Amino acid sequence: MLRDREALSRRLSRIYRREEQKADPGKLSELLDAAERQARASVEERRYRRDHRPRVSFPEILPITSKREQIVRLIKENQVVIVSGETGCGKSTQIPKMCLQAGRGLAGKIGCTQPRRIAAITIAHRIAEELGEEVGRSVGYKIRFREKASKQAFIKIMTDGMLLAETQGDTGLYEYDTLIIDEAHERSLNIDFILGILRTLLPRRPELKVIITSATLDTEKFSAAFGHAPVVNVQGRTYPVEVEYLPIDPDLEDEGELTYVDMAVKAIDGLREKRRYGDILVFMPTEEDILETCERLEGRGYPGTTILPLFARLPASEQGRVYSVSGSKIVVATNVAETSLTIPGIRYVIDTGLARISQYLPRTRTTSLPISPISQSSADQRKGRCGRVNHGVCIRLYSEEDYESRSPFTLPEIQRSNLAEVILRMLFLNLGHPSTFPFLDPPAERSVKDGLDLLTELGAVTQEGEQPALTGKGKLMARMPLDPRIARMMIEATHEGCLGEVAVIAAALSIQDPRERPVEKAPQADQAHSPFKDPDSDFLTLLNIWNRYHREW
Structure with a gap:
């Protein structure tokens, strides 16, 4: 095992130094016996992992399955691989299994980072379900204050902050023989820091494999940073999505007579009046906006419809309801639903075009979280949440001219x-x-x-x-x-x-x-x-x- 290789190297170096210092032969013999026992146990553990590697299969319905052979071959032949695929194509759940098929996960775990806790938990449960197991055996997860991953696990899903924390005790990340940096397009501070660490680490860890995934087509920068690593593009499974623009009257907005919450509720009323049925996903910038929108929608009394809030601070049991509720639903979410999660059944998206985006103020040395317009890339991600089960409609609560004037990508954190x-x-x-x-x-x-x-x-x-x-x-x-x-x-x-x-x-x-x-x-x-x-x-x-x-x- 990789972690034992490093530990054994240090142990043997200490024994060699003691031998040079003419240490007691009996003591040296004891130390060598202990090192041999550790080496034998490590070899046995690797043999056990080889013999008990989970059998994997891949759902044919997912677009990424058609690229399975190419991705597995590239993982075997290259140290770094970039996978670009639209949200919902299956990359988060299937790439860890493709790594298993490529022979990874034997000398160390396959680690997969996620930007958010809910995504780490959800993906771990999904992969375990596809392997026919409970979470905590072959597949586990680790988030702040909670870990459900055994020492024998082959796949560990974790937040990117957890992987960074592990570098303090394991600077070479020897627990892993493969690392998947998922949702790298988000370019959070943690993701960029991890990518920088990996760029310095890979020359010293030639056996380490890295797969970087992105939900956008802006992959050239990732590829160039890692020695022009090969890129695989996976097309999403989508139906046509119609975009409608329903901008807020700026005069009424300035006077406080009309808000984006009002417009979102009005848009949902319009869908119901036109008998456009199907699940709806509404993007709001803040928790307060989400709770207000949910309260007003509850007051509408839409028959047979469940109103569900979704934001990062919500308890995991409440977040999980977006997957378990049967019947018609309206989900009101922050940008946590933009790329990290694929909510089933969404046919309509209502996009306020806003999000809380952190901003550092050098003069006061403080960080604020103002409500700001999102980039074109984020708007396209939101649009892509519908049209996965049938023809979709994305209603943007801003003008087409406003969309065209926005920056193509969000500035890296x-x-x-x-x-x-x-x-x-x-x-x-x-x-x-x-x-x-x-x-x-x-x-x-x-x-x-x-x-x-x-x-x-x-x-x-x-x-x-x-x-x-x-x-x-x-x-x-x-x-x-x-x-x-x-x-x-x-x-x-x-x-x-x-x-x-x-x-x-x-x-x-x-x-x-x-x-x-x-x-x-x-x-x-x-x-x-x-x-x-x-x-x-x-x-x-x-x-x-x-x-x-x-x-x-």
Whole structure:
């Protein structure tokens, strides 16, 4: 096994050094016996994995199945393969099985990263079902605070953040003989960081195979970054999709008399009046918009129709209802439904053309999440969610001219983010200076400088020499999966004797605000929040909520 190969190499090096130092022969013999036992156990484990590799089959209905032989051959012949395929073509569930068919998963696991937790769980369950097993045997998953993957697993689906966390204890990623970076087109900070790490790792790991998948055709950059790796294009299984434009009157919108929620509800009413039946997917930018839309649709009382919200913070059991509900449904979702999930039965899409897109503000060194227009690529992804079961209709709540004026692709997150956390991890992993790291799109020099300056102010980094270096505090902060500022709070709290209280505040600052304040119910929300409010500190308000919850519930 690959993980044992590295461990055995270190163990044998120590034995060799002891032999040079004229160590006790009896002790050396014991150490050699232990190394031999480890090697034999590793060989036996690999033999067991070879003999118990799951039998795989591929649903003929999925478009990617027609490319199976080509993909398997390319995996065998190349270290890196790029697969481009429309959402719903089957790449997330079938490529891990194709890796098994290509002989992968024997010397290490087949790891597959996903941008979102719900996708990691859903895909793991689907692959396990296709193998005729329960999750946790041949197929497992790992997300923050939850892992259901055995040591004997062949396939492990995880969030990209989990793979990054594993690099701290396994810098060479020897647990895996194959890594699939799924949904790479999203170009999140984690995805770009992982791709950069892999570019530095592959020359040292010639036996490691990497498959990068994208739901867009913008694959040239991925291919060029990995030595012009071969690209496989998979066509989706789609029916024609008609696009209708239903822009909001800008004057009424400016006066607050008409909102995109109003227009979305109006569009659904229009579909029902025209007797256009079929499941509907509505894209909204925020949770508040989703809950308001769901409430208003519930009030419409559409017969035999289930209204379902879908956003990342929703409990997994609630998210799973989009797959289990029978009969007609209307799903109101954030961009979590744009590419990560394929919701069955969708015939109509209503697209507000908006999403919360993070934006770093260098002047204040803060990150905001404003509601912003999505790119053409994202709009096309949303359109592609319908037309998979029959002719589809995508209603865009903006004009065609607006669509044509939008940027072709969303700006990579690394070019609009605070880089302090990335720089901290890079220094901890000895990956060199951020300006020389092989990112697909290098960040702006100003962003790198801001990140280093912030880490210096926090006492995590010194910049006295040519290369920035981690301090003792910095090494401790790098081991915490937190924003560096919050990690620094935790360290200081240990000295001030208030770690318990600050841990609660740090947790609250690491997630979305637990307080909900729907616009139409703002007075009631303020009244409900008032008993917890501390006049001197929002932080203490959060602590009051925690204490009250644990005291009374």
